[in-house]
Amino acid sequence: MNRRVLAWLFSTISSAFGSPANSVTMPCRNGIFILKYCLYFVMKNKSLSRRTYLKLAGTAGVAGLSGCINEMGGTATTQSEEGGTVHFLNDRGAREVWEAAAEEFKSQSNYEIEITWLPKGTSTNEQLAKMRAAGNLPALIFETSADCYSETAQGLTEPLTDVVEELGVKDTVNVDGESYMVPGVAIPLNMFYRTDVVEGDPRTWSEWQAEAERIQGETGQSAYVVPSGRTNAASTHTNQILWNGGVDPYSGTGDVIEVNIDQGENRELAIGAFEWLQTMNEYGPQASGWGWGDLMGALIQEQLVAWAGIGGLAIQQILANRPELAPEFTAAPYPVADDQDSTQWWSYFEGMYSYRDAENTEGAKEFLTFFLQSDYYFEFLRGTAPFNMPTSKTGLRDDRYASAEVFQTHPEFLDLAEDNWEDMAPVLNTGDNRAPNIIAANAYSEQVHGQAADKLLNGGLSPEETVDWLAENLRARKA
């Protein structure tokens, strides 16, 4: 008995490694076999009346058969040969809009889009790991440009050049002349503050420092917060401040990137930036480990009256939790060092890409072309404006987006984006001439900049030491 059972067990396991083939039916057949074998064994060792054996065998047979029927009646997710199903892993909101778009697409195409909805965060990675193990890769996935780049570097993604060209969207993942991602949303950073508390319209570092000092003295509130730690909030903030301090951290392209943050003039500017952060930290709450939610909470609770972060998200949360405060808020560019110009504007670019080994990638491309030109796409964006922005300049001014309610009271979000469109880039595109920069992307995914801020503010490092720490850790992130 043991050998048979072991053999069956091993065959099931090895089929889990191997190709799908006919392994769908194998466990089913073997299940019935095992049941009958056990009964046979029982019958041999105990005197069982023939009637009882037949009764039991019948039960076993029915049980096994019903298991098989169940498996055959399973959903089409297992058999992608049944032509035309495009699996799409999506972690965005406005589900009804996407589903409606998929419905309409079905009526005009041979392909059918099947969307798996996942929460944001690492759920997509988890789902991908499972699907990859099962040999069931999705044809379409909504993720960040950094993820797309690292998978492209491993040769896993499908080129989408023609789609990107046709749609005229920002080309954020370009490797060896081919485009691999169709960006769906742009999420820029901005300064977000209360006009009823903050006076003048501070734009430079010294202006903000003065305001922060004044406000803290008068009302005890904070006009600035320096997030630190292993969070996205901390990493984006630190990055942008360094840029706005005139630091040019990288040179090179692809994975041949030089880290220049501790060289020559850059070093002085970077030290200056960290010094400014140290000063501003005095005026704000201790924000080690604060994520977007915590920062939002501080704004809601009015402890914070100005925030360098994602203004689009903040205004949404204010509208949901403190609607009476919403009119007082306005958006502005990130603070810039007194003698510098801001030339790089951190914007998340997240979008859709496809896996080479998935089924029906042609259908995926068709859907992308259809969707980004449809009303559905703009409805999706409009629902979360100004957090999500279109990924082309024409899209920005498209009335289907600009008509969102929030732009009636807060047009500055749109104006900022339009005026600085060229400067908007994801952290990935910070090599020469916006070429991909894998070190920056890896550093971001490991929150190196956020950790640097933590070392500076809580870890006892001086600004000079922080710059050196940062440079060392960036260099360690080569691919």
Place this chain on the structure above:
Amino acid sequence: MFERLVGGPGGLVPNAVQQRLSAVALYAIGALVLLFVLTPIYLMVVVALQSPQTLFSGGELTLIPPTLTLNNFVTLVEQTSTVSYFLNSVIITVSSVFLSTTLAVVSGYSLTRFDISAKTLVARAVLFSYMVSPIVLAIPLYVIFFRLGLLNQYVSAILAVTAISAPFSIWLMWQYFQNIPIAYEESAWARGASRWRAVRDVVLPLARPGYISVAIFSFAVAWNDYTMVKVVLSDESLYPLTVGSELIFQEVFIGWGEQMALLFIISLPPFLVAAFLQNYLMQGFNLGHGE
């Protein structure tokens, strides 16, 4: 130990004092634990029932709201899939509890009453199965379900969740049945009852606190489950509350009030189960000593 101090007659601390001390200590503990348990619950309720106007007025959380509103719940029901997620949770949980409890009672009984070889080993192996981290189990499990074509069905979710609660449930019932002497059944048999009737009329009532505990445990596992469900289900219309609530929390129009209202909805069946079943835990005490 401590005989001289707290022994019976003749000990240094008289029994009357001991009784009073233990009463005081117990009530103090009771009060502390009560406060500990109640505070988060109170917060949840008080935030769920307020609108944005009153919730953070003045920049601070309002603890005693001037007005209550059901707006948050209305938003959830009308603008999100809360109802669908709730129904899915109920379907999966009720089925799993039923399955797990039945399995535990039958297995537990069999393990004590029938002579199955190596049963101690089997029972212990059951506990060892909990020693593997579920994070890595999720991936091969997905592959298995995928190959068997069992993805995206209620049955699979129910079985997957029961697989988690079953081992410990079986163990619990096995322990519990061991405490019920076979003498009770023997006397029933001596009076001519069949095994089945003896079980139904004598053993099961005695075992009630045991299988109620098992029911509570498997309810907790099923209602709470996130990992197994995520392995098996990728169709959003089948998501239970644990997975679906993440999607709802992401929506931009959901503020603190709505989030707490969602938590309230998720907490309601557990509360009802606790309120309803705790009584049976008490009843078992009486029945156990009727003979």
Place this chain on the structure above:
Amino acid sequence: MRVANRFGLRDMGFDRDRLLVIVFLLPLIGFFAILWLVPMVYTVWSSFFSDPLVNPVFVGFDNYIAIIVDDQFLYFLWNSVLFAVSTTVLSLVVGLGFALVVNRAVFGGASLRTLMIFPYLLPTVVVVFLWRFLLDQNLGLVNRLLLEFGLIDRPIEFFGTVALAMPSIVTASVWKWGSFAFFIVLANLQAIPDEYYERAMVQGASQWQQFRDITFPHLRGAILLILLVRGIWMFNKFDVIWLTTRGGPASVTTTLPIRVYDYAIRLGEFGMGTALASIMFVLLAVGGVVYFVGLNPESGVTK
């Protein structure tokens, strides 16, 4: 004849009831055994490869060695043990204490029991959310009270402060899992017949003696069981820590399950993840064996 059918007398004879039961149980137990066994084998198998999901390359014990020699491995192991032990012990204390109270309570017993069982039935997501809200540095009640009573002058960020992060997680865990201990202990307490206590009182035994000689022996098995089961479960606990601190700040709350997740999902190193999971299994298994051999929680009840 029915009476003669009970076990012990008819080893080689057939027992119809028994077979019916076995046939009913077998498919289900078989299915569950597969659900547990196959992934476990797959997990161990994967741990010997470098990239088992995409491009498997056999590397023998390399993954294991890499994990063990990593200078932070012992630190993470310590965190795991600390978390598991403190949560389990404190849960037991809270559950046991309150069960003793409820067992005695003359009135309000029903609502007390309801209240105490309730947190255990809540999903971890809910528990985490409530406690994050309670301990929030901006909106939380705890900080507000501490500030109002002048005990601190700046809000404390509980989950973000190195010294307080683990205690905060343990508190939230005990809030939920104390009830598990509670209802297991209570069920066992209620099974102790009143007569024992009455007889003891008549014989002049004191409170302490009664607890020591009647209550505690009946609870011993339950307590040991709770310690073992909860200990194992807490050692493998992932969601509570992940949802509150993600293993931070500065890795003070990073336990081995968090590392497994990091390896398997975040870094895409499934081989390393499964190797670590296997190491954890071995540690727990050894602990389990020692536990059974040393403490023998089933003594007196094995039949």
